[in-house]
Amino acid sequence: MLITTIRKVVASFLALFLLLGVSLPTETHDVKDAKNCKMNFTVLSDAHMEGNNKPPRDRFIQTLYDVKNCETPNDAIVFLGDNTMNGQNIENLFFYGLIERIQPAEAIYTAMGNHDTGNGVDQYDKLASRFWSYYNAFTGNQVDAPYYYSVKLDDCYFIFMGSESDAVNTPDISIEQINWLDGVLTEAENDNLPAFVFNHHPYTHLIENYTELLDVLVNHHDVFYICGHTHTTKLIAFDFDYDSHYINLPKCTDIVSSTDEYDDAGTGIQVEIYDSQVVIRARRFYASEWLYEYDYSIN
Numbered sequence: 476m477l478i479t480t481i482r483k484v485v486a487s488f489l490a491l492f493l494l495l496g497v498s499l500p501t502e503t504h505d506v507k508d509a510k511n512c513k514m515n516f517t518v519l520s521d522a523h524m525e526g527n528n529k530p531p532r533d534r535f536i537q538t539l540y541d542v543k544n545c546e547t548p549n550d551a552i553v554f555l556g557d558n559t560m561n562g563q564n565i566e567n568l569f570f571y572g573l574i575e576r577i578q579p580a581e582a583i584y585t586a587m588g589n590h591d592t593g594n595g596v597d598q599y600d601k602l603a604s605r606f607w608s609y610y611n612a613f614t615g616n617q618v619d620a621p622y623y624y625s626v627k628l629d630d631c632y633f634i635f636m637g638s639e640s641d642a643v644n645t646p647d648i649s650i651e652q653i654n655w656l657d658g659v660l661t662e663a664e665n666d667n668l669p670a671f672v673f674n675h676h677p678y679t680h681l682i683e684n685y686t687e688l689l690d691v692l693v694n695h696h697d698v699f700y701i702c703g704h705t706h707t708t709k710l711i712a713f714d715f716d717y718d719s720h721y722i723n724l725p726k727c728t729d730i731v732s733s734t735d736e737y738d739d740a741g742t743g744i745q746v747e748i749y750d751s752q753v754v755i756r757a758r759r760f761y762a763s764e765w766l767y768e769y770d771y772s773i774n
Contacts, residue, residue, distance in 0.1 A: 486572030520703025549580035556588025556675030
């Protein structure tokens with residue numbers, strides 16, 4: 476308890492310091508149909524907080540403020556991992572201090588990425604434990620090993636997968652985790668609710684159990700598999716089948732290339748749930764701009 480209190484005090488102080496001199500967005504935006512929107516949340520990937528790298532940190536601050544500027548307040552903000560660059564204490568303090576100071580959404584959820592556990596330095600147990608100790612302290616949630624979990628909300632399921640050992644590009648997803656996913660997706664189906672499966676890595680990066688994971692995703696209804704990791708400069712979205720969908724997000728703090736007008740760097744998505752459809756809209760939050768070519772309505 477004392478450690479948590481100290482972390483929160485330090486994080487709050489650091490956040491005030493980091494906010495100095497940052498140009499904050501003031502433009503508001505909104506969901507498509509505020510009257511009928513049942514739930515609204517934002518998904519971002521690869522924030523990569525780093526102690527000595529100010530420009531992407533400033534873009535992260537601008538992103539959080541733009542999320543907050545939605546006229547229909549966000550029910551949640553979801554991070555797909557690589558919240559930090561090296562899993563360091565200072566990076567976690569930056570990340571959560573800014574979130575706690577800005578308060579972009581009612582609830583905070585995150586998956587764990589390879590950089591959060593050291594990016595191949597063979598310190599998985601130590602850094603994974605650190606990652607989740609910060610998450611639990613700052614969000615009020617409780618995630619313990621093995622580090623995958625689900626949350627049943629009023630209008631959907633949030634399901635968070637994660638590598639079970641040190642990995643860079645080839646996550647270790649066990650059959651036990653895939654069977655667990657199958658069970659949670661069955662619950663969502665029985666409740667007639669859409670299920671959002673969040674994982675840092677694309678499903679194609681699995682070396683083992685790739686087929687088993689894909690089978691589970693396509694054998695259930697109204698499933699959205701959303702991932703990051705690749706730092707793609709082009710948001711990737713396609714359907715596994717008519718009611719199972721895939722989205723790979725760019726790094727949310729990346730700058731747009733000055734030479735490529737089709738660069739999607741820095742974008743995340745806003746998800747809106749209505750009675751009969753899910754709306755997914757891409758937005759470069761730090762620049763307060765929609766990417767209108769990615770505006771999907773899924774029945």
